Amino acid sequence: MRIGINAYEANVANRVGSNEFAYQVLIHLEKLLRDDDVIIYLPSPPLQDMPKSRKGWMYAVIPPAGLWSVWRLPLALLRKKLFGKSFDVFFSLGHYAPLICPFPSVISIMDLAYEKFPQFFKKSDVMKLKVFTRASVKKAAHMIAISQHTKQDLVKLYGVSANHITVAYPGVEEHQLVGSSVRILQGLKVREPYIVYVGTIQPRKNIARLVKAFEKVKQKKKYADLSLVIAGKVGWMADDVMHAIQHSLVKHHVKLLGFVTEEQKLTLYKHAVAAVLVGLYEGFGIPPLEAMLAGTVPLVSNTASLPEVVGGTGVQVDPLNSDDIARGIEEVLEYTTRQRQEMIAQGKVQASQFSWENTALRVARVLHEVGARQIGGKTA
Known part of the structure; x- marks a missing residue:
């Protein structure tokens, strides 16, 4: 299966919150998608701790980073489609799908805090979050929510069918202290x-x-x-x-x-x-x-x-x-x-019930299901 991934959120230093989710899912997907042909899109070269390139797992670095999901990434995907090199599914490790995505889209939704508590966000950020998240949700073939609560909010606030949302809880890793x-x-x-x-x-x-x-x-x-x-x-x-x-x-x-x-x-x-x-x-x-x-x-x-x-x-x-x-x-x-x-x-x-392996397994299952429908549609 041909899979494209927008890993912009994962490729940052000092990861917190959504960055950590994106990074952990990405490194565990690399182990699970060994039989697939995956291209990971980034606006800058992958950091040292990102999964290494290999056959079937390659990076496409497309600068500049400014408004990347709005025009630069969509342009690259449209060119790929134009030259007959399509994806069966395109996965965004964050709220924002490419503004124009010619392939079935799966997105990750952390929360809708900006809808419930807009006073705690900059006005410009609230506007951007509302406009781009709503647009991404509307076009998505499926969504990954990180909790049942987020899933319920998507149903209530955005009118999304519960059948189009899969909950993939984040995980946690046990670390051992090296020093005193x-x-x-x-x-x-x-x-x-x-x-x-x-x-x-x-x-x-x-x-x-x-x-x-x-x-x-x-x-x-x-x-x-x-x-x-x-x-x-x-x-x-x-x-x-x-x-x-x-x-x-x-x-x-x-x-x-x-x-x-x-x-x-x-x-x-x-x-x-x-x-x-x-x-x-x-x-x-x-x-x-x-x-x-x-x-x-x-x-x-x-x-x-x-x-x-x-x-x-x-x-x-x-x-x-x-x-x-x-x-x-x-x-x-x-x-x-x-x-x-x-x-x-x-x-x-x-x-112990929460692991990144389980998170990635749920995500991989969704990607394969959405991609299979795309492949089935082509051959029907």
Whole structure:
């Protein structure tokens, strides 16, 4: 089968969120599509850690990157069609399919947060996301959603038939520490006990309300040594969040680390009292998965996809209520040793259900099904 892939989202350094999804799916598809003829389209040369070229797995680098999905990639695909070299299916590892795609299209949808919380996005970004995602959805032969919640949103907000959407949950990989976790913590200047948030600093992550909840917890003397560690780069529209942190009554107990390496992140999880993700909307939620696999209790919002991620383990809170978030933090802090061990064991079982191999298997199955219909249509 002839398969084209838009891997723009995967070919970036310091991958987070949708970039990590795209990269992991791509490297696992390379192992699964050995009998297919695959061409991966990029606006710049593949990074060192991208799957290596081989027979049946080749890269087509087509600069420039500006408005790439709008005109440059469509032009390349139209030329391919014109010269009689068609694909049976074209897969985009992100929301945006090529604006014009002469082949059956499959796209990946992370979430529709911009539809539900447009106030947390730049106006220009909201417009672009709405216009191009709707256009891509309308033309897609099939869609990959990363959670049941995202699938439901596609049905409700975009009127997509549920039969045209396949849920492929993201996975998680267990990493082993190479160095000393104590030295890594010392290097980060982080002291126990602490709760940790891992992710981009942006409004919909609800960090300002998390800080407010942390202030409530810190009012009790028995939690005087507790810190809140925030590990992640500063994202868009983060001024209000940063203001809330800098003017907090407990700002000296809030530590901003910026972007952290995989080893640093694993260390932070392993030594944390809890890993906190109380966002207002999550298409999925890889940090709670990573935390459970590392042996940390997740504390998450009771909304969107996060209950799917943690299952029956961890603590769930109302993300709109700082008192309830504080209640959840205190609940984890008060666990007995036995309760904590039981919760950690349950978390590891829950996390083991999610693997990138399974994600890629579901995607590969969809690509082959859509491609087979195209081939069948040609021969009918």
